[in-house]
Amino acid sequence: MAKQYDVLFRLLLLGDSGVGKTCLLCRFTDNEFHPSHISTIGVDFKMKTLEIDGIKVRIQIWDTAGQERYQTITKQYYRRAQGIFLVYDITSERSFQHIMKWASDVDEYAPEKIRKILVGNKSDEVDKRQVATEQGIKLANAYGMDFFETSAFTNHNITETFTRLAEQVLAANKKDLDLLRMSGNEEINLAALEEEEGLYERAASDESKGCWC
Amino acid sequence: MLAWSQTYFAKLQLRPCVVPHQYVIPSQELVRTLHRALEALQLEKRSCAELLAASGEQERMELLQHRERHAAELREQLQEARGGQEDLRNSLQLRDAEVAALHDDIRRLTERNNTKQEVIVKLCDQLTSCLSSGGRSDSQSLTQLQQEVENLKDDMEAYRTQTCFLNSELYQLTHLWRTSSQQETSLMLKCSHLQARLCQEESRYLGVLRQLLENKALEPAQRGAVQKMIADALKGGLKGVIRLDMARDHDEYGFQIVPEYEVEDMKLLAKIQALEIRSHNLLNQEGEDRPLIGRWAQFLAGRSSNDLCSSPELKGLLRGGVPREYRQRVWTWLVRARTRSARERHPQRYQQLCEKSDASPCPASRQIQLDLHRTLTTNQHFSSPSSPALQQLRRVLLAFSWQNPAIGYCQGLNRLAALALLVLQSEEEAFWCLVAVVENILPPDYYTKQLLASQADQRVLKDFLSEKLPRLSAHLQLHSVDVSLVCFNWFLVVFVESLPSDLLLRLWDAFLYEGSKVVFRYALALFKYKEEDILKIQDGVEIHQYLRFFTKTITDGRRLTSIAFSDMNPFPGRLLRNRRVLHLQRLQAELQDLEDQQEEFLTENLTENLTENRRDDKELDVSEDEL
Numbered sequence: 046m047a048k049q050y051d052v053l054f055r056l057l058l059l060g061d062s063g064v065g066k067t068c069l070l071c072r073f074t075d076n077e078f079h080p081s082h083i084s085t086i087g088v089d090f091k092m093k094t095l096e097i098d099g100i101k102v103r104i105q106i107w108d109t110a111g112q113e114r115y116q117t118i119t120k121q122y123y124r125r126a127q128g129i130f131l132v133y134d135i136t137s138e139r140s141f142q143h144i145m146k147w148a149s150d151v152d153e154y155a156p157e158k159i160r161k162i163l164v165g166n167k168s169d170e171v172d173k174r175q176v177a178t179e180q181g182i183k184l185a186n187a188y189g190m191d192f193f194e195t196s197a198f199t200n201h202n203i204t205e206t207f208t209r210l211a212e213q214v215l216a217a218n219k220k221d222l223d224l225l226r227m228s229g230n231e232e233i234n235l236a237a238l239e240e241e242e243g244l245y246e247r248a249a250s251d252e253s254k255g256c257w258c
Numbered sequence: 259m260l261a262w263s264q265t266y267f268a269k270l271q272l273r274p275c276v277v278p279h280q281y282v283i284p285s286q287e288l289v290r291t292l293h294r295a296l297e298a299l300q301l302e303k304r305s306c307a308e309l310l311a312a313s314g315e316q317e318r319m320e321l322l323q324h325r326e327r328h329a330a331e332l333r334e335q336l337q338e339a340r341g342g343q344e345d346l347r348n349s350l351q352l353r354d355a356e357v358a359a360l361h362d363d364i365r366r367l368t369e370r371n372n373t374k375q376e377v378i379v380k381l382c383d384q385l386t387s388c389l390s391s392g393g394r395s396d397s398q399s400l401t402q403l404q405q406e407v408e409n410l411k412d413d414m415e416a417y418r419t420q421t422c423f424l425n426s427e428l429y430q431l432t433h434l435w436r437t438s439s440q441q442e443t444s445l446m447l448k449c450s451h452l453q454a455r456l457c458q459e460e461s462r463y464l465g466v467l468r469q470l471l472e473n474k475a476l477e478p479a480q481r482g483a484v485q486k487m488i489a490d491a492l493k494g495g496l497k498g499v500i501r502l503d504m505a506r507d508h509d510e511y512g513f514q515i516v517p518e519y520e521v522e523d524m525k526l527l528a529k530i531q532a533l534e535i536r537s538h539n540l541l542n543q544e545g546e547d548r549p550l551i552g553r554w555a556q557f558l559a560g561r562s563s564n565d566l567c568s569s570p571e572l573k574g575l576l577r578g579g580v581p582r583e584y585r586q587r588v589w590t591w592l593v594r595a596r597t598r599s600a601r602e603r604h605p606q607r608y609q610q611l612c613e614k615s616d617a618s619p620c621p622a623s624r625q626i627q628l629d630l631h632r633t634l635t636t637n638q639h640f641s642s643p644s645s646p647a648l649q650q651l652r653r654v655l656l657a658f659s660w661q662n663p664a665i666g667y668c669q670g671l672n673r674l675a676a677l678a679l680l681v682l683q684s685e686e687e688a689f690w691c692l693v694a695v696v697e698n699i700l701p702p703d704y705y706t707k708q709l710l711a712s713q714a715d716q717r718v719l720k721d722f723l724s725e726k727l728p729r730l731s732a733h734l735q736l737h738s739v740d741v742s743l744v745c746f747n748w749f750l751v752v753f754v755e756s757l758p759s760d761l762l763l764r765l766w767d768a769f770l771y772e773g774s775k776v777v778f779r780y781a782l783a784l785f786k787y788k789e790e791d792i793l794k795i796q797d798g799v800e801i802h803q804y805l806r807f808f809t810k811t812i813t814d815g816r817r818l819t820s821i822a823f824s825d826m827n828p829f830p831g832r833l834l835r836n837r838r839v840l841h842l843q844r845l846q847a848e849l850q851d852l853e854d855q856q857e858e859f860l861t862e863n864l865t866e867n868l869t870e871n872r873r874d875d876k877e878l879d880v881s882e883d884e885l
């Protein structure tokens with residue numbers, strides 16, 4: 046059976062416990078929002094196929110446990126990922142403060158050319174907001190990342206966020222395709238473009254490049 | 259003497275004065291009085307004579323004195339007599355009064371007597387009237403009563419016959435009801451068999467459709483038709499088919515009987531699996547559980563929950579699973595047996611720890627609170643935010659974080675505690691169950707800061723996998739599948755939320771008795787059970803995807819148990835222990851290396867920052883300051 050995708054890569058969701066990583070993922074892959082899902086233990090993952098610039102991109106998204114002691118487990122997956130979502134909760138100053146810790150861990154354990162994106166989740170909870178949008182933008186600029194405020198609850202900016210990171214990863218890896226092949230990273234491979242009927246939905250990827258908040 | 263005689267004469271003179279006024283007084287009395295006066299005069303004359311006869315002055319003096327004395331005596335006597343008279347008069351008056359009182363009494367008594375007599379007369383009259391008229395009415399009422407008794411006897415007879423008739427009716431109806439209920443059960447059985455067949459057929463149909471879809475030779479039109487059929491089948495809904503029967507959606511512990519599948523790509527497969535589970539459950543409800551319950555009933559008969567002692571028989575029974583009606587009792591015993599010494603040392607441990615968590619803020623409470631609503635969310639007892647089970651869970655977890663400060667709270671413990679609460683139905687027992695699992699059954703450092711022992715167990719599992727299932731192990735390696743991506747989860751929460759509830763509870767029955775070897779046995783058995791299916795998948799990502807949910811598709815629990823406890827033999831405990839020690843040591847060494855590298859990285863970074871990347875750093879510093 047031929048592969049139903051052209052490129053496969055792995056994205057990783059990082060952030061404090063309870064910021065809504067699993068909810069973001071469920072919203073993106075199944076377009077569902079469960080206010081109560083079980084807490085993630087260790088690492089979990091889901092799959093989704095996107096089509097970006099005519100390329101079928103299969104992404105495996107790893108969802109991680111936020112509690113600190115799980116980091117010894119989750120860190121082992123950093124180096125196998127091509128893109129990372131750093132997620133905080135706009136209603137929790139604390140989770141925002143911790144982004145720097147997460148970012149420095151990524152710098153330490155992830156491959157150098159890994160792409161990162163900053164996500165401020167729960168943008169629907171305006172009344173409880175503790176972290177201003179400007180703070181998010183500033184931090185993202187400091188790290189040279191894109192920044193989105195999202196809401197898994199209202200489905201705000203979800204597809205945009207995932208598609209943006211996927212695009213960035215694709216762009217980063219397209220340049221170094223040969224290099225990647227040489228390095229033997231099997232997970233990323235450009236299969237021959239096959240004319241095969243896909244069942245995959247088309248992801249919107251034509252949003253403006255300005256501010257996505 | 260002279261004086262006396264003068265008074266006497268005065269008296270005498272008085273009398274003739276009285277006499278003429280009292281004509282009625284007879285003359286004899288006058289005579290008598292005169293006689294007496296005469297006598298007194300004679301007496302006076304004699305004494306005067308004696309006085310005169312006395313020879314000398316001396317004698318006369320003596321005589322006079324004598325007379326004088328006599329006169330004084332008489333005067334005293336007179337005085338006395340007068341006193342006596344007075345007394346008598348007084349007593350007479352008293353008597354008169356008494357007599358008057360007695361007369362009064364007599365009068366009253368007479369009156370009373372009269373009234374009583376009147377009453378008596380009246381009563382007599384009544385009696386006579388009663389006697390004269392009573393005879394007649396008595397005989398009348400007696401006949402009436404006899405008549406009534408006769409009537410009642412008739413009625414009774416009638417009722418008796420009626421009752422007899424109704425009894426026979428009742429008997430016939432019971433008979434009819436019994437036969438119809440027998441028919442109903444047999445029909446239900448037939449129905450469930452038919453439903454099982456239907457489920458099987460449907461799952462086969464879906465399987466065929468799935469294979470058809472994968473067939474390359476299919477023409478586009480046919481392919482479209484097949485896709486439409488699949489879409490229709492999925493749209494028809496699992497629920498529509500399954501809700502037909504009277505089986506419940508949740509088991510006795512509140513778990514969903516058919517687990518939900520969230521994987522989009524696997525919906526078709528998921529439905530096939532759900533249908534198979536359903537048909538298997540329908541067919542095996544009767545056949546498997548009955549003998550098991552019998553064996554347990556026999557084993558537990560006459561044993562109190564305290565004197566269950568370890569034995570090969572108990573071990574075998576636990577591997578087969580504890581029937582629901584005995585599970586709480588057996589688990590309570592297992593937990594007590596594992597925590598006995600700690601509980602004897604601190605009998606009030608749980609209460610004390612609860613008080614402590616009320617009194618002082620716990621560092622773990624934030625994470626516990628976050629996880630409360632993310633525990634067994636599909637279970638009925640934990641799905642509602644207001645459920646009392648959540649508060650029990652919170653107390654158990656807080657108490658445990660004080661019980662074991664080295665662990666505090668680790669995500670995942672919430673699931674262990676929740677399962678214990680569901681089965682043991684007691685906060686305190688659930689707490690001790692958590693203590694038993696974490697401190698007694700699993701190796702140390704399973705949940706502490708670096709989860710070292712948990713990580714080591716993943717390597718141990720890989721060793722066993724390559725040994726017991728070499729083909730599968732090679733296949734997984736070929737496709738660079740990392741089983742710990744799914745298995746780490748299994749081990750850390752002892753399969754809670756990874757297995758259907760009936761299998762999970764059976765695993766725990768044996769786990770609480772035999773220890774963590776059971777977790778390895780089941781993990782390997784799961785791979786063995788689906789070995790052929792996994793070998794068919796030729797893509798690493800797809801294998802991962804399959805492994806993520808395949809545990810919930812196990813339909814034949816008996817087969818799984820038999821693989822775990824017979825196919826996986828020999829499974830020596832010593833080997834497990836040795837491998838654990840080995841991998842733990844290796845891990846610790848690796849961790850040390852990692853730490854060294856980290857230090858190196860940090861110092862490297864520091865020097866780099868100091869020299870080259872000053873500008874970038876400045877920007878970062880600014881943003882950090884502003885945060």
